[in-house]
Amino acid sequence: MLWIECSLxxxxxxxxxxxxQFFQQISMExxxxxxxxxxxxxxxxxxxxxxxxxxxRLQDFYVMSVKATMGIFRRPLYFREAIEQMDYxxxxxxxxxxxxxxxxxxxxxxxxxxxLSNLGLKMYTGKIVGISIIREIGPVxxxxxxxxxxxxxxxxxxxxxxxxxxxxxxxxxxxxxxxxLVTPRIIGSVLMLPVLTVIGDAxxxxxxxxxxxxxxxxxxxxxxxxIKEIMSFDNIxxxxxxxxxxxxxxxxxxxxxxxxxxxxxxxxxxSTTTAVVYSMIMIILSDFILTRILLYVLGMxx
Amino acid sequence: xxxFQNVSIAFNNNHAVLHDLSFKAHFYEKIAILGISGGGKTTxxxxxxGLVQPDSGxxxxxxxxxxxxxxxxxxxxxMKFSIVFQEGALFDSLNVRENVxxxxxxxxxxxxxxxxxxxxxxxxxxxIEEAIDLMPEELSGGMQRRVAIARALxxxxxxxxxxxxxxxxxxxxxxxxICSLITDLAKGEPPERTGFIIVTHKVTDAVKVAERFxxxxxxxxxxxxxxxALRNTEDPELRAFTGELHxxxxxx
Numbered sequence: 001m002l003w004i005e006c007s008l009x010x011x012x013x014x015x016x017x018x019x020x021q022f023f024q025q026i027s028m029e030x031x032x033x034x035x036x037x038x039x040x041x042x043x044x045x046x047x048x049x050x051x052x053x054x055x056x057r058l059q060d061f062y063v064m065s066v067k068a069t070m071g072i073f074r075r076p077l078y079f080r081e082a083i084e085q086m087d088y089x090x091x092x093x094x095x096x097x098x099x100x101x102x103x104x105x106x107x108x109x110x111x112x113x114x115x116l117s118n119l120g121l122k123m124y125t126g127k128i129v130g131i132s133i134i135r136e137i138g139p140v141x142x143x144x145x146x147x148x149x150x151x152x153x154x155x156x157x158x159x160x161x162x163x164x165x166x167x168x169x170x171x172x173x174x175x176x177x178x179x180x181l182v183t184p185r186i187i188g189s190v191l192m193l194p195v196l197t198v199i200g201d202a203x204x205x206x207x208x209x210x211x212x213x214x215x216x217x218x219x220x221x222x223x224x225x226x227i228k229e230i231m232s233f234d235n236i237x238x239x240x241x242x243x244x245x246x247x248x249x250x251x252x253x254x255x256x257x258x259x260x261x262x263x264x265x266x267x268x269x270x271s272t273t274t275a276v277v278y279s280m281i282m283i284i285l286s287d288f289i290l291t292r293i294l295l296y297v298l299g300m301x302x
Numbered sequence: 303x304x305x306f307q308n309v310s311i312a313f314n315n316n317h318a319v320l321h322d323l324s325f326k327a328h329f330y331e332k333i334a335i336l337g338i339s340g341g342g343k344t345t346x347x348x349x350x351x352g353l354v355q356p357d358s359g360x361x362x363x364x365x366x367x368x369x370x371x372x373x374x375x376x377x378x379x380x381m382k383f384s385i386v387f388q389e390g391a392l393f394d395s396l397n398v399r400e401n402v403x404x405x406x407x408x409x410x411x412x413x414x415x416x417x418x419x420x421x422x423x424x425x426x427x428x429x430i431e432e433a434i435d436l437m438p439e440e441l442s443g444g445m446q447r448r449v450a451i452a453r454a455l456x457x458x459x460x461x462x463x464x465x466x467x468x469x470x471x472x473x474x475x476x477x478x479x480i481c482s483l484i485t486d487l488a489k490g491e492p493p494e495r496t497g498f499i500i501v502t503h504k505v506t507d508a509v510k511v512a513e514r515f516x517x518x519x520x521x522x523x524x525x526x527x528x529x530x531a532l533r534n535t536e537d538p539e540l541r542a543f544t545g546e547l548h549x550x551x552x553x554x
Contacts (some may be wrong), residue, residue: 052349076408165391172351173387173405174377 002009051139052056056262059128062180064259065252071176071183078184085188093196100145101138101200105207108132122218126226134230134239138201140287143246146193147279151254154185155275158258159268167259182255186248194240201239222245234298249286250279303328304350310521311345319345321521323359327514329382329461330492333499334512337542339407341518343501344388347464350499351383352376388467390446392438392453398425399434402452402534424452428483444476451483464486465500469507479550505507505544517543 112132113125159183161167170177205227212218254275261271294300304327310354312318318519327333335343336379347371348354349361352368361368363379371379392401402421406412412420428448447468454463465484469477487509488498502508508515515532517525517540525532525540535541 160394164394165387165390166393167394168348168351168353168387169385169391171353171373172380172383173408174381175408176373 019239019275060260061252061256064182064256066254067176067178068182068186068255071179072187074179076179078180081180081184082187085184086192089146089188090195093146093149093192094199096145096149097142097196097200098203100141101203102207104137104141105129105133105204106211108137108204109208109211110215113212113218117216122216123222124226125212125216125218126208126223127230129212130205130227130230133204133208134201134235136239136287136291138204139197139239139242139246140283142197142200143193143243143250143283144280146189146196146247147250147254147283149186149274150189151250151275151279152272153259154251154254155258155272156268158255159261159271159288162259162261163264163268164186177259182259185255186251189246189247189251190244193250194243197243198240234300238291238294238298242287245286245290246283249282253279253282303362303364305360305362306349307360307362307510309349309356309361311342311349311354311356318521319355320349320518323521323523325516325523325526327499328493328497330495330497331499332370332488332497332511332513333516334508334514335499335516335518336503337518338543339503342521343503343518344466346518347385347466347501350464351380351385369529373469376469381463383464384462385439385464385466386447386450386468388470390438390443390450392441392446392449394438397435398430398441398449401438401449401454402456404453405456420456423435424456425449428452441513442476444472447472447480448483451480451487455487461496463496463498465498467502468500469502469504477504477507478510481507484511 109129112128113122116122116125116128158167161181167177167181170180200267209223210222212223213220257271257275257278261267263270306323307327309320309323310318311320323346335346343395345354347511349356350363352361352371356367359369363382366379368376368379393404396404399418399421400407402424403417406417406420421434422431425434428451430445430448430452431451433445438446438449451463451468452459463484468484469480472480484498484500488496490496498511500508500511509529509532514528515525516523519539525537527533527535532540532544535544
């Protein structure tokens with residue numbers, strides 16, 4: 001895409017130089033937070049469209065994500081940090097996940113029950129609520145809540161560490177900030193989001209049960225028997241696999257935006273907002289792609 | 303030996319922070335870098351540590367060109383330094399003890415008791431042993447700087463300590479204490495002495511601790527000399543900058 005912009009020969013040369021510069025830069029692993037250097041180079045070129053800056057950021061993001069993921073398998077292993085993150089992300093998010101899941105389950109059951117009553121199919125409420133919650137609404141809604149609570153926390157914490165020179169101190173002391181700060185957050189996020197999703201799904205189903213029995217006046221036994229019926233491997237796999245991907249995306253995006261924070265309180269605000277917005281967009285996008293892939297892999301007809 | 307060769311760096315909107323800057327320094331020297339705020343003093347320290355890369359020029363640390371090194375290769379060169387940032391840059395989530403022994407925990411095989419002993423020794427040396435269990439937010443500005451200095455010294459035997467505005471924002475008494483501390487920590491004879499570079503815009507603090515003074519103007523070295531040369535400079539801007547120094551001499 002870079003070449004499309006270059007209508008003039010001089011522009012072409014400029015792009016070639018910039019491209020060479022940052023590919024050389026990345027191959028040399030000169031900086032962990034490559035963004036600062038590359039962005040400076042980009043801006044110095046005073047190029048009207050900051051497309052190159054965006055490509056550089058994207059490349060930076062991939063480099064950081066790969067390094068952080070590889071850090072899981074390389075020494076030193078920061079167990080304590082990973083446990084701390086799991087506690088913060090898992091235990092800390094429990095209450096909000098409980099609350100959100102309960103009311104989503106109840107609202108969903110009300111809507112479905114009302115609609116099915118008109119069609120005389122109220123007895124299928126449990127089945128539809130269960131499938132919706134387990135396969136789609138549970139993982140996505142809890143991931144969105146997680147992105148709002150944990151993603152913003154990660155971005156602001158790392159952002160303030162950048163602004164307060166704590167990341168510089170780590171680098172001066174020979175500690176890899178990506179491994180020390182990003183890897184434990186990825187571990188925490190990838191392990192805790194599926195756990196929270198399972199808990200949230202269960203709470204939502206109980207919310208649905210309450211509405212079915214006490215508001216919609218259906219048989220509780222029938223509701224649970226329908227839920228039991230839909231608890232197949234395919235449905236559970238679809239619902240539990242997604243949070244692993246969502247957790248990885250949320251932690252990588254939030255850590256990257258946090259570590260690229262510049263410009264004081266305003267920069268911190270921008271990176272926190274960016275972390276949440278990008279995480280949410282990626283959750284929705286990847287949910288669609290994953291659903292499409294899973295339906296194909298599990299052989300379900302659309 | 304630290305050597306800058308024609309180093310230039312510009313930030314956004316092409317504003318040149320440092321321009322064609324060259325100088326040499328030994329690790330045992332006591333250097334003060336003076337200049338107005340935003341004059342590139344802190345950038346100079348960051349360049350020395352390889353935290354930012356110059357747009358042009360070379361930086362040699364013990365004969366090794368650090369502008370060509372990767373992040374992992376820079377580690378060896380960075381280990382020769384420790385840095386104390388203006389705000390202390392203590393890790394918020396760790397208490398004073400854990401901040402001080404951070405480097406030991408990362409690299410040494412010392413037992414828990416030995417690490418504890420070293421932390422207490424360092425904090426005792428800096429007069430803040432009683433703060434060992436406090437969190438950074440519970441400390442005053444002066445104490446935070448002291449803890450940051452303790453952490454810098456606990457680093458793996460640095461050859462030189464870099465102080466970035468170590469006395470800024472402190473009351474005169476605390477600033478004086480920090481200056482005495484910096485001087486005490488750099489005692490000994492060259493070349494074994496652990497030297498320092500202090501970046502400051504407070505001339506009175508600089509003359510208390512340093513032996514060599516470098517004044518930066520428009521990203522270039524406008525003055526490089528000892529205290530005598532600084533006092534007798536004919537440069538009107540530098541004389542205005544060091545006015546505080548001349549004033550205090552008159553009072554004396």
